[in-house]
Amino acid sequence: AQKVTQAQTEISVVEKEDVTLDCVYETRDTTYYLFWYKQPPSGELVFLIRRNSFDEQNEISGRYSWNFQKSTSSFNFTITASQVVDSAVYFCALSEDTGFQKLVFGTGTRLLVSP
Amino acid sequence: DVKVTQSSRYLVKRTGEKVFLECVQDMDHENMFWYRQDPGLGLRLIYFSYDVKMKEKGDIPEGYSVSREKKERFSLILESASTNQTSMYLCASSLARTIPMNSPLHFGNGTRLTVT
Numbered sequence: 001a002q003k004v005t006q007a008q009t010e011i012s013v014v015e016k017e018d019v020t021l022d023c024v025y026e027t028r029d030t031t032y033y034l035f036w037y038k039q040p041p042s043g044e045l046v047f048l049i050r051r052n053s054f055d056e057q058n059e060i061s062g063r064y065s066w067n068f069q070k071s072t073s074s075f076n077f078t079i080t081a082s083q084v085v086d087s088a089v090y091f092c093a094l095s096e097d098t099g100f101q102k103l104v105f106g107t108g109t110r111l112l113v114s115p
Numbered sequence: 116d117v118k119v120t121q122s123s124r125y126l127v128k129r130t131g132e133k134v135f136l137e138c139v140q141d142m143d144h145e146n147m148f149w150y151r152q153d154p155g156l157g158l159r160l161i162y163f164s165y166d167v168k169m170k171e172k173g174d175i176p177e178g179y180s181v182s183r184e185k186k187e188r189f190s191l192i193l194e195s196a197s198t199n200q201t202s203m204y205l206c207a208s209s210l211a212r213t214i215p216m217n218s219p220l221h222f223g224n225g226t227r228l229t230v231t
Contacts, residue, residue, distance in 0.1 A: 037222075042224060045222040050219055101219075103158075103160070105158040106157055
């Protein structure tokens, strides 16, 4: 069975600090996809990134970066120089290769960035 | 921009009532999904549909049914609402698998349902 664990329930940082959100996954599939979504207070989940299991290259997008390590089954998300607008709940998710994008979500990490 | 619209933002219903949650997407997506979100449990898949009149059970289908009569609309039905169905319900849609990458799930704003 597939499982995603986000052990950090809530993280509080001060603006401009770097913060890393952890994600550990379990799957027996050799082909799978990993995702990060952001849920701001408005409630709508916003897609941030998708990574397939064959692409272990780290990704950087502005202040966001992702570290995918198959050896430790982890897909961690780092925000550099955090801002108040980064305050949200962040979800890591896993999808098998069925084409239907049935996502299994972690329980989410609430990030609070204070000025 | 893809738009997934859920008909109600907040809903209060009584135990035993039949409840309809409506979701409409405007991007001709084949796949549509219903998730519920609960504190400490994340999002859990209730049902999904990959075509008109087609439906598949997710991880927690008990107490729910769905209807997809038109491609753009996916309804979640609580036949007899119970208090343990008080939750945030999120609808999502995506393109089908034949489309190459960059077809993530697009979510609506959610419907917060309270059953009293």
